[in-house]
Amino acid sequence: MTIGLKTYRELCHGCGNCVVSCPVNALRSEEVAGGKGPSDDVDIIMIVEDGAIQIKNADLCGKCGTCVQSCPVDAITLEEL
Secondary structure: EEEEEEOOOOOOOOOOHHHHHHHHHHOOOHHHHHHOOOOOOOOOEEEEEEEEEEEOOOHHHOOOOHHHOOOOOOEEEEEEO
């Protein structure tokens, strides 16, 4: 069984909590670590684009669940793929 990130773009309202709370994203981008979205072209797990969450590099995810816990609308989950 493989567990991975699953997103529900229709639920997402683009707050970016998941992006800035992700420890992997924070390690890879100084902007994310500072509480902003990434402005440089770095390899991060997720980003808000066009007002909703996009998974960019799911393979970087350590499956800690921090993004899931930070989402106020349950738009991102860890599920069996």
